[in-house]
Amino acid sequence: MYNKAILIYNGKAGQNEVDNIFKQIIPILSKGIKHLMLSKTEKAGDAEIIAREFGSDFDLLISLGGDGTLHEVINGIAELKTPPLVAILPTGTCNDFARSLNITLNIKEAAENILNREIKSVNIGKINERYFTNFVGTGLITQISENINPNTKNLMGKISYYTAAVKTLKEQDDFHFKLTTENETIEDDAAMIIILNGTHAGSTFVPVKSIDLQDDLFDVFIVYDAGLALLMKYITQKENFEDQVTKDEIKHIQAKKIKISTERNMDLDTDGEVYLKTPIEISLSEKNIEFVTGKLK
Numbered sequence: 642m643y644n645k646a647i648l649i650y651n652g653k654a655g656q657n658e659v660d661n662i663f664k665q666i667i668p669i670l671s672k673g674i675k676h677l678m679l680s681k682t683e684k685a686g687d688a689e690i691i692a693r694e695f696g697s698d699f700d701l702l703i704s705l706g707g708d709g710t711l712h713e714v715i716n717g718i719a720e721l722k723t724p725p726l727v728a729i730l731p732t733g734t735c736n737d738f739a740r741s742l743n744i745t746l747n748i749k750e751a752a753e754n755i756l757n758r759e760i761k762s763v764n765i766g767k768i769n770e771r772y773f774t775n776f777v778g779t780g781l782i783t784q785i786s787e788n789i790n791p792n793t794k795n796l797m798g799k800i801s802y803y804t805a806a807v808k809t810l811k812e813q814d815d816f817h818f819k820l821t822t823e824n825e826t827i828e829d830d831a832a833m834i835i836i837l838n839g840t841h842a843g844s845t846f847v848p849v850k851s852i853d854l855q856d857d858l859f860d861v862f863i864v865y866d867a868g869l870a871l872l873m874k875y876i877t878q879k880e881n882f883e884d885q886v887t888k889d890e891i892k893h894i895q896a897k898k899i900k901i902s903t904e905r906n907m908d909l910d911t912d913g914e915v916y917l918k919t920p921i922e923i924s925l926s927e928k929n930i931e932f933v934t935g936k937l938k
Contacts, residue, residue: 642673642674642675643673643674643675643700643701644675644676644700645674645675645676645678645698645699645700645701646670646674646676646677646678646699646700646701646702646703647677647678647679647680647691647695647696647698647699647701647702647703647725648670648677648678648679648680648703648705648730649680649682649688649691649692649702649703649704649705649706649710649714650662650679650680650681650682650705650706650710651682651688651705651706651707651710651732652681652682652683652684652687653682662705662730662732662748665748665749665752666730666748666749666752669749669752669753669756670703670752670755670756672756673755673756674701678695678699680695682710685713686713687713688704688706688710688713688714688717689713689714689716689717690717691717692713692714692715692716692717692718693717693718693721694717696717696718696721696724696725697721697722697723697724697725699725700725700726701725701726701727701728701755701933702714702718702725702726702727702728703727703728703729703730703755704727704728704729704730705730705732706730706731706732706733707731707732707733707734707735707736707913708733708734708735708736708737708738708774708775708912708913708914709733709912709913709914710733711729711738711739711774711912712773712774712911712912712913712914714727715727715765715772715773715774715930716771716772718930719765719767719772719926719930724928724930724931726760726931726932726933727930727931727932727933728754728755728932728933729742729744729751729932729933730748730751730752730755731744731746731748731751732748734844735841735843735844735913736844737775737776737839737841737842737843737844737912737913738774738775738839738841738912739751740839740840740841740844740846741775741839741840741841741854742761742763742854742932742934742935743934743935743936744934744935745935751935754933754934754935754936755933757933757936758933759933759934759935759936760931760932760933760934761854761855761931761932761934762855762929762930762931763854763855763929763930763931763932764838764854764855764856764857764925764926764929765838765925765926765928765929765930766836766838766859766923766924766925766926767923767924767925767926768909768911768917768921768922768923769917769921769922771911771917772926773838773911773912774838774839774912775837775838775839775841775842775912775913776835776836776837776838776839776842776910776911776912777835777836777909777910777911777912777921777923778833778834778835778836778842778909778910779816779833779834779901779903779907779908779909779910779919780816780831780832780833780834780864780907781832781833781864782833782835782842782910783907783908783909783910783915815830815831815832815866816830816831816832816903816904816905816907817829817830817903817904818830818831818834818901818902818903818904819900819901819902819903820834820861820863820899820900820901821899821900821901822861822894822896822897822898822899822900823896823897823898824894824896825894827863827892829863829865830865831863831864831865832864832865832866833862833863833864834861834862834863834864834901835861835862835864836859836860836861836862836899836923837852837859837860837861837862838854838859838860839852839854840852840854849893851895855929857897857925858895858896858897859895859896859897859899859923860893860894860895861893861894861895861896861899862891862892862893863891863892863893863894864890864891865889865890865891865892897924897925898922898923898924899921899922899923899924900920900921900922900923901919901920901921901923902919902920903919903920906918906919906920907919909921
């Protein structure tokens with residue numbers, strides 16, 4: 642039984658949609674939460690403000706929404722002395738971090754999972770003065786996000802990501818970068834760089850065994866022109882590329898600290914949100930965040 646919980650939900654969702662979700666989840670949550678506070682966001686940034694202001698007052702913070710809502714919530718609680726336990730009720734387009742935690746996308750089952758209290762302490766990334774849960778990327782990944790039609794994003798879900806990916810691959814230009822870790826420095830031209838903390842991107846599982854939310858390491862992928870065809874095949878057919886890829890196509894390294902600079906300031910996709918630019922420094926947060934997960938394997 643949780644004593645006090647706060648549920649932060651996206652106010653941009655239609656009232657009928659919100660009412661329907663609440664009809665499904667409130668009866669379930671009320672069985673295991675003594676005091677439940679509902680807090681609606683009105684605009685971008687509200688979830689972060691609410692989480693920072695009230696997070697320490699609650700045993701449990703529930704993020705109802707997609708990766709963007711969760712991104713704000715984590716930035717709100719990352720520097721609290723006593724951050725709450727975090728649960729996710731996924732209602733977004735990709736729900737990548739929920740997938741990484743093996744959380745079901747069925748909203749009623751996800752609510753029931755919260756009451757099961759299966760908990761995992763998870764690495765959180767820090768990018769300059771901000772935080773992220775799932776990934777940071779530049780180049781192709783950012784252009785895919787920018788090519789998604791916001792009018793069809795929620796209706797088409799991950800199909801819109803695949804469509805945007807195909808369009809972007811045809812238009813992609815290389816960029817020059819310098820990437821430094823605690824072990825090496827790489828300077829080259831690439832089509833995309835993505836730093837993964839979670840196991841999913843664009844709602845698709847990344848089939849690389851080394852990705853682990855608890856290993857204190859980021860998995861860095863540098864995608865060259867030669868790897869674009871392989872990436873296209875992977876995105877559209879979900880094929881496992883781990884045993885097929887060569888270093889001339891996609892270079893994969895692991896690191897705790899990463900610096901990236903580019904010849905021109907480039908947009909960054911951070912957990913699906915595009916608002917930062919290079920250069921960047923990435924490191925692990927000083928403390929892990931505890932999440933309620935789906936059924937642990």
